[in-house]
Amino acid sequence: MKINRLKVILAEKEKTNKWLAEKLGKSDVTVSRWCTNEVQPSMETLLEIAKLLDVDIKELLNSSK
Template identity: 40%
Template sequence: MQILRLREILKEKNMTGKKLAELVNVTEASITNLTKGDSLPRKELLLSIAKTLDVDVRDLFIPTKKKLSEKIFVQREDGTYKNIGEIIVDDPDNV
């Protein structure tokens, strides 16, 4: 069962599994097994991967809850609105 987003994050970071393996001092096969969902990393390796990829360790996992986002706007003096960000909340209907 796939619970890590490692393949997706590697693509986003334009990094190969081979390079990540070198940087975290494991075999390329170990990274391949993680990206395919065939194995799970030890916590030390998980933290090392997160640090190496410059992501929060939580970002390595596929979310188990849906998130809803609401855009936040402020009204300017001229009456127009400017998007200043968004707020993310848990989906109350998600089971």
Template identity: 45%
Template structure:
């Protein structure tokens, strides 16, 4: 389980924006956000960097 959805909501960021920034499709990003799939550790660190949060805030 990850907290990507919560962090996006806290920051007022849309999933489409995140998808564009990480170079993934909206459906792939949505799967991460809704916890249907988990991003790789590398991807999780990239998401944390893009969202300007510590990776610990995403797990």
């Protein structure tokens, strides 16, 4: 199930997984797993990602409806 839209938003903002990993102090593998929806970042991390990418946190999530 695709819960987050992180891969799409990173592409729209012309940012890489590596850039995000460096900004968050996380490994490239962790960010890659988020982008493929293999695992999900915590809500706190999603909020930090939204701030870094200058988007509303809702844009990082697929709608449940």
